[in-house]
Amino acid sequence: NAGVTQTPKFRVLKTGQSMTLLCAQDMNHEYMYWYRQDPGMGLRLIHYSVGEGTTAKGEVPDGYNVSRLKKQNFLLGLESAAPSQTSVYFCASTKLGRDNEQFFGPGTRLTVL
Amino acid sequence: GQNIDQPTEMTATEGAIVQINCTYQTSGFNGLFWYQQHAGEAPTFLSYNVLDGLEEKGRFSSFLSRSKGYSYLLLKELQMKDSASYLCAARSGADYKLSFGAGTTVTVRA
Numbered sequence: 001n002a003g004v005t006q007t008p009k010f011r012v013l014k015t016g017q018s019m020t021l022l023c024a025q026d027m028n029h030e031y032m033y034w035y036r037q038d039p040g041m042g043l044r045l046i047h048y049s050v051g052e053g054t055t056a057k058g059e060v061p062d063g064y065n066v067s068r069l070k071k072q073n074f075l076l077g078l079e080s081a082a083p084s085q086t087s088v089y090f091c092a093s094t095k096l097g098r099d100n101e102q103f104f105g106p107g108t109r110l111t112v113l
Numbered sequence: 114g115q116n117i118d119q120p121t122e123m124t125a126t127e128g129a130i131v132q133i134n135c136t137y138q139t140s141g142f143n144g145l146f147w148y149q150q151h152a153g154e155a156p157t158f159l160s161y162n163v164l165d166g167l168e169e170k171g172r173f174s175s176f177l178s179r180s181k182g183y184s185y186l187l188l189k190e191l192q193m194k195d196s197a198s199y200l201c202a203a204r205s206g207a208d209y210k211l212s213f214g215a216g217t218t219v220t221v222r223a
Contacts, residue, residue, distance in 0.1 A: 031208070031209055033210075033211075040215055041215060042117075042200065042213040042215040042216055043156070043200070043211075043213040044213070045211070045212075048208065048210065050208055059212075090155060090156070094209055098143065098144070098163065099161065099163070100209075101146060101158040101161060102146075102158070102209075102211060104148075104155040104156050105155060106155050107154075107155055
């Protein structure tokens with residue numbers, strides 16, 4: 001099993017450009033999450049999904065959109081990138097059930113100039 | 114909102130013990146997680162507590178007091194490879210959302 005994978009690993013954008021980050025998991029997990037990690041601030045939840053076709057806002061959703069058309073994939077979109085969106089983005093997934101932890105992907109390092 | 118507090122940095126000597134404290138204020142709390150994150154890498158799961166008490170897993174132990182909103186991670190027999198950031202996260206709600214602290218950077222010296 002590959003676990004949780006993210007594409008791309010690195011990306012540099014100019015202000016106003018758009019892009020999509022792809023997260024894929026092969027563990028048949030129901031729940032998927034997108035976080036951003038900034039120095040001194042820890043991981044913050046952007047959006048999440050509790051199943052195929054459903055999404056919900058997290059703590060910092062502004063400027064981002066998501067889609068979960070297939071159970072194994074969770075896409076994070078930036079329609080018009082801003083320098084404040086420079087960050088490391090992590091995707092995570094977990095199986096339904098109280099005693100299950102979240103598994104994290106390797107991260108995408110995004111720089112917006 | 115959620116509020117998770119943990120120290121920013123700790124330094125310890127190889128072979129020693131270090132205790133990382135975490136306090137939380139989370140509505141709908143249903144579990145406390147500890148993750149380890151090496152620089153430039155993804156967080157990896159260390160431990161989980163949902164009931165009060167101590168959970169031991171090899172050199173790592175984690176404690177939870179739900180009434181006090183308090184947890185700690187105990188790292189014993191420290192090794193150089195334990196130098197990393199340790200993230201405390203409180204889970205809440207039926208959506209299993211995690212709220213993370215800013216992380217504690219542990220530096221192990223020879």
